[in-house]
Amino acid sequence: MTSINNIYLYGTCTIDLFFPEAGIDAITLFEAHRIQVHFPSEQTCCGQPAYTSGYPEQARQVALSQLAAFPENWPIVVLSGSCAGMMKHHYQHLFPEDHPQHIQARQFSQRIIEFSEFLHHHLKITLTDYGQPVQVALHTACSARREMATLQSSQQLLSQLNNVSVVSPPYEEECCGFGGTFSVKFSNISGAMVNDKCSALEAVNIQHLISADCACLLNINGCLAKRQKTSLQGEHIASFLRHRCLPNKPYP
Amino acid sequence: MTLSQFEARASSVLQNVDLQHSYRDAMDYLVERRQQQFNDPDEWYTLRKIGSSIKTKALSRLPELLLQLEATLNNNGIQVHWAETPDEANQIILQLIKETTASTPPDAHAPVVKGKTMVSEEIHLNQFLTQQGIPCLETDMGEFIVQLANETPSHIIMPAIHKSKADIAQLFKSHVSGQYQDDVDTLIQQARQHLRQRFQKATVGISGVNFAVAETGTIVLVENEGNGRMCTTLPQTHIALMGIEKVIASLTELPPLLSLLTRSATGQSITTYINMISGPRSAEEKDGPEQVHVILLDNGRSRLWEDPTFRDVLRCIRCGACMNHCPVYARVGGHTYGTTYPGPIGKILAPQLETQSSASELPFASSLCGACGEVCPVKIPIPQLLLRWRQEATGQYRSYHGSHFSATHNQPTPITGQRYSRWEHLIWKTWSWLNCHPMLYHFMTYLVTKCRVLLPRRLSGWTSYRASLVPASNTLHQRLKTHQRHTTSSKKQA
Known part of the structure; x- marks a missing residue:
């Protein structure tokens, strides 16, 4: 157990609007480990959608408002690999050296930690599995895999669960096709990618689909539901861990 | 909505099952062959660092x-x-x-x-x-x-x-x-x-x-x-x-x-x-x-060379690994791009080398998954360069950084402004305004959750392949407010 007492939680706009349980579950896990969680009400979005669409000016405005929302020097734990990647690696492009907020942005970026990485590397959490034996697949967002390199953290967390075996679907490393506005601008290509992702998931015998990135889940879950070949719906790794390891702990 | 030539060609390949299999099988084969060659991560790391630095030095x-x-x-x-x-x-x-x-x-x-x-x-x-x-x-x-x-x-x-x-x-x-x-x-x-x-x-x-x-x-x-x-x-x-x-x-x-x-x-x-x-x-x-x-x-x-960011493109040794690993290329095939060099490297070369109008669209036709950059033997940051082209296309790169890209040349960069849409700009301005004002953001997300049954069932593009988006009944912000986990930074500052 480490000496981290206070953290900020960065919920992300996707979780705020579509997967609020993941946020509650993450808080439950943290509080069970005696960490005080602070959730600033001023947090909105990291700015990634505008940034990847070629509108850095609009992204910068939003990023500025986020810089101001986390005043204490606590770690900022982010419930999504790609939002974490945006804030950790791309804010430096939005606030280059000649920008007045350059240093503030750099310090902010250094405090960014992705959720599973926080549990595994910083909290060094020990998990006890109370669930039934299940087979699961872990979907890792591209930015978590390539930019944040947090795939191993998620894998390590799941490997602590005795009754959980992780299955690798075909083309596991391939993108689910979300890519922000790409999914709408090039819907036919994105649609083909997410359909392939879903058929790969349908081809393996799993009871749970887990990811540390809800934007991918929004995409994959939507397609799984449309295809109606399985009742499988992906869930955030925070929710999965809470249900397995703290089954009787009530919601805060 | 009318499809661009790129999208029309992509759709046609996506419907061609035989062609889909040809591309997929070939790419799988090449990916596998490459993987066998670079199964030692340390050797790969060292060699590509050497290769990248040789080309970088030569370009300098x-x-x-x-x-x-x-x-x-x-x-x-x-x-x-x-x-x-x-x-x-x-x-x-x-x-x-x-x-x-x-x-x-x-x-x-x-x-x-x-x-x-x-x-x-x-x-x-x-x-x-x-x-x-x-x-x-x-x-x-x-x-x-x-x-x-x-x-x-x-x-x-x-x-x-x-x-x-x-x-x-x-x-x-x-x-x-x-x-x-x-x-x-x-x-x-x-x-x-x-x-x-x-x-x-x-x-x-x-x-x-x-x-x-x-x-x-x-x-x-x-x-x-x-x-x-x-x-x-x-x-x-x-x-x-x-x-x-x-x-x-x-x-x-x-x-x-x-x-x-x-x-x-x-x-x-x-x-x-x-x-x-x-x-x-x-x-x-x-x-x-x-x-x-x-x-x-x-x-x-030489125009790419003069720009410190785009100069990286010139490190390319034309191995094709980026296309072999690209999920978009594997699905739409090479001809869809309508450029000499297809795939990820083509997307960042085309706006400068080609005259076709589709070149300006190509940097957007990527989910930015990063597979290309990961396998590039000379470490070209392809996703980052795609982002830069997107900013060139909307004109925002110049308005912020000025331009060392074409200021030294009389001819305009072909891509500029071609993808700029006043309508899209307005959407992002509104989005930014909303996300910069937390009270407004909370009010809007509250409205969305309360009116969720009234939201449109069909959303062009998205719902062709996915069920409609249904927001939660309460946002995380709302739930945490109820449970008194909400903190405000203004309180801390005061």
Whole structure:
């Protein structure tokens, strides 16, 4: 157990609007480990959608408002690999050296930690599995895999669960096709990618689909539901861990 | 909504099940082959660092190295020609062909023979020579097939990857043998016979260049079929075409780059042939061309070079690994891009090298998954460069950074403004305003959750492949407010 007492939680706009349980579950896990969680009400979005669409000016405005929302020097734990990647690696492009907020942005970026990485590397959490034996697949967002390199953290967390075996679907490393506005601008290509992702998931015998990135889940879950070949719906790794390891702990 | 040409071509390939399988199987094979070559992460890490730094250093000295290359090539008896545009390059080639073949003009039986060169595709050389009445025969097997079909390459390493065995057998029946048969070895033998006769009579051979060594005046050509060696040794005149970024400083830098190239491209430790050409036939030699010419082509490269971010693109050694690993390329195929170089590298080269309007759209046709950047043997940050092109397209890069990109040039960068839409800009402005005002954000998300049953069931594009988006009944913010977990930064500050 480490000496981290206070953290900020960065919920992300996707979780705020579509997967609020993941946020509650993450808080439950943290509080069970005696960490005080602070959730600033001023947090909105990291700015990634505008940034990847070629509108850095609009992204910068939003990023500025986020810089101001986390005043204490606590770690900022982010419930999504790609939002974490945006804030950790791309804010430096939005606030280059000649920008007045350059240093503030750099310090902010250094405090960014992705959720599973926080549990595994910083909290060094020990998990006890109370669930039934299940087979699961872990979907890792591209930015978590390539930019944040947090795939191993998620894998390590799941490997602590005795009754959980992780299955690798075909083309596991391939993108689910979300890519922000790409999914709408090039819907036919994105649609083909997410359909392939879903058929790969349908081809393996799993009871749970887990990811540390809800934007991918929004995409994959939507397609799984449309295809109606399985009742499988992906869930955030925070929710999965809470249900397995703290089954009787009530919601805060 | 009308589809762009790119989208229309993509849709058509996505509906073609056979083509989908051809691409997927071929890409899987190449990915697997490469993976076997680079199964030691430490070795991969070290080698690509070396390769990347060799190319970076060479680019930082580009003007100097090019002049040195010109001098050493001249010293070796190789004539150097500079071409700024495709048209200039074509005219130089035409002139050289005319000089060589003044007494016996090329015909179908004694054509100009050409080894694989993507630069010749870039300048549309075949088309140009055909208009001049000069037959130019592709001798690389893939390029030969593509030429028979009157098409362009769909992949920079595997030009005919989109063709099935049956397609090829049919082409050979019509153009080569007169009989249909689809045994691969027999097809290859037929092509070899066909090509061999032309090689013997050809007076001009054209090739590309993989690397040019400034120190020694050597041009290096990598290939597997031996046709490259035929093109560069049998005819009286050899013309080598290269982009100016192919120059490296010294011969000792060659082995790591060759290793990165062949292992990344085809998963081979080394190719069957590596040709190192350092001059025409000398008096005591029995074979080799009487004249060797090198054409150094710019075609937009020096403009990329002048921009510190885009200069990275010029490190490219044309291995094709980025397309092999690209989930978009594997689905839409090479022709969909409508550019000389398809796939991720094509998306960042095209806006500068091509004139087609689709080039401005291409940087957006990516989920930014990063697979391309991960496998690039010279560490080109392709996703980051795609983002930069997107910012160029919306005009925001210039408005923020000014532009060192085209300020030094009079001609405008082709991409600027072409994807700019006032409507889209307005959407992002509104989005930004909303996300910069937490109270407003909370109010809007509250409205969305409370009116969720009223939200549209169909959302163009999204719901064609997915169920409609249904927000939660309460946002995380709302739930945490109820449970008193909400903190406000203003309180802390006070």
